[in-house]
Amino acid sequence: MSIYSGPVFAMAQEQFNLVADYIGIESEHRDRLLYPKRAISVSIPLHTDDGQTKVFQGYRVQHHLTLGPTKGGTRFSPQLDVGEVAALAIWMSWKCALAGLPYGGAKGGVACDPNSLSVRELEAVSRRYMQEMIPFVGPNTDVMAPDMGTNEQVMAWFMDTYSMYKGHAINEIVTGKPVAIGGTAGRREATGRGVAHLVKRALESIQLDSSRSTAIVQGFGNVGSISAYILAREMGVKIVGLSDHTAAYYDPAGLPIDVIERYVAEKRNLAGWSNESAIDPSELLTRECDILIPAATEQVITATNASRLSCRILAEGANGPTTPDADAIIEERGDIFVLPDILCNSGGVIVSYFEWVQDLQRLFWTEKEVNDRLKDILNVTLDRVIRRARKDGISHRVAAMAIGIEKVREGKKLRGLFP
Ligand SMILES: NC(=O)C1=CN([C@@H]2O[C@H](COP(=O)(O)OP(=O)(O)OC[C@H]3O[C@@H](n4cnc5c(N)ncnc54)[C@H](OP(=O)(O)O)[C@@H]3O)[C@@H](O)[C@H]2O)C=CC1
Numbered sequence: 001m002s003i004y005s006g007p008v009f010a011m012a013q014e015q016f017n018l019v020a021d022y023i024g025i026e027s028e029h030r031d032r033l034l035y036p037k038r039a040i041s042v043s044i045p046l047h048t049d050d051g052q053t054k055v056f057q058g059y060r061v062q063h064h065l066t067l068g069p070t071k072g073g074t075r076f077s078p079q080l081d082v083g084e085v086a087a088l089a090i091w092m093s094w095k096c097a098l099a100g101l102p103y104g105g106a107k108g109g110v111a112c113d114p115n116s117l118s119v120r121e122l123e124a125v126s127r128r129y130m131q132e133m134i135p136f137v138g139p140n141t142d143v144m145a146p147d148m149g150t151n152e153q154v155m156a157w158f159m160d161t162y163s164m165y166k167g168h169a170i171n172e173i174v175t176g177k178p179v180a181i182g183g184t185a186g187r188r189e190a191t192g193r194g195v196a197h198l199v200k201r202a203l204e205s206i207q208l209d210s211s212r213s214t215a216i217v218q219g220f221g222n223v224g225s226i227s228a229y230i231l232a233r234e235m236g237v238k239i240v241g242l243s244d245h246t247a248a249y250y251d252p253a254g255l256p257i258d259v260i261e262r263y264v265a266e267k268r269n270l271a272g273w274s275n276e277s278a279i280d281p282s283e284l285l286t287r288e289c290d291i292l293i294p295a296a297t298e299q300v301i302t303a304t305n306a307s308r309l310s311c312r313i314l315a316e317g318a319n320g321p322t323t324p325d326a327d328a329i330i331e332e333r334g335d336i337f338v339l340p341d342i343l344c345n346s347g348g349v350i351v352s353y354f355e356w357v358q359d360l361q362r363l364f365w366t367e368k369e370v371n372d373r374l375k376d377i378l379n380v381t382l383d384r385v386i387r388r389a390r391k392d393g394i395s396h397r398v399a400a401m402a403i404g405i406e407k408v409r410e411g412k413k414l415r416g417l418f419p
């Protein structure tokens, strides 16, 4: 009986089996490739500001160590469980392999609502989480990064906690940290920059002019907001729809992205920004646009809404936004250019890899170098995915996952892990 359960893990498993059927992975090798190397579960006690003691559950799942250390973000979110973390770790493995990074996948997090914690409480939870993980992570074992609900400051607390234990500064223990303590130029923007670059390539491919295109972005955190800013400011795309977990807005004439940026900087989220363009959040994804960017959470495009999507490009900024049932509907429709998650949001981990390399070498690059190298990797990877999909008549998702899974399988074979 596995400890991994729940809809997100079931989805990662279903996707894997579809691809395993296509590339002919023997049934006795499937569990070896799919099930994580290890899962760590910890209790995180917190003395709250109002004098109570609360205990949160924290997890880290390391999928495989075949190609190098494991790598992946840390999520602070109320409903987090080990099944979701495992699915996210598995997706990290295919993502890193697809991009040619020398990593296995990992993911971790704490089942807590970061918005309800004071800064002192958030720091205490972050430090205790890292402290509990010290025996299981390291620059050559497992390197953490931000994900939903965490940010550069949380990474700085992680780095400090680990470094205090070791007795000297170990910058390379986490990526996505502030530049002043060994972070890289460009990491904060990297995921959104990658999404925007791939959208540009997709627009070229279907011959749509970016300055005549419209976009809807679900989620206005790190990935969603930066994707929207770059699309609007550098590519002239009109942002017609936006949401976070408090509100959703749609206006075919375009939303004033600069005004919204200032509003969110002050109020922290989108609630109350406008009455005229407010819509029911459940309608956002099916409103008309050229580019749809889910950049919040998993399983938002399902069999219920997939046939009603009204976009030309689906750019998956989030991990796992589209269920396999919805994939089948989208493939049958054949009118949407899909940038699957493990490709579309890989800019984050690619620049995390650059940060780790720079930290290990104590030699730092300019932002231009970072962005140029990021684009090079994304271009090569996208071309590879498109070629494979065309050659075998398969979807972009299956092509991307197949390339990633084949690399991990090859690594395991060469290291003698299969008979
Ligand atoms: N950060 C990174 O580098 C990478 C992130 N990703 C993935 O991108 C996605 C977003 O991550 P990130 O931007 O870092 O996270 P953030 O925590 O920075 O932002 C998440 C955003 O999603 C919003 N949100 C949460 N739930 C919903 C919902 N049900 N409907 C609409 N909006 C919602 C949040 O709203 P509110 O603020 O109101 O809570 C917030 O605006 C995740 O799937 C993550 O795994 C993938 C690759 C790299």
Ligand SMILES: O=C(O)CCC(=O)C(=O)O
Binding pocket: 071, 072, 073, 074, 092, 095, 143, 144, 145, 146, 147, 175, 176, 319, 345, 346, 348, 349, 350, 352
């Ligand atoms: O930057 C990283 O190491 C990981 C980012 C991440 O969590 C993701 O790609 O889902």
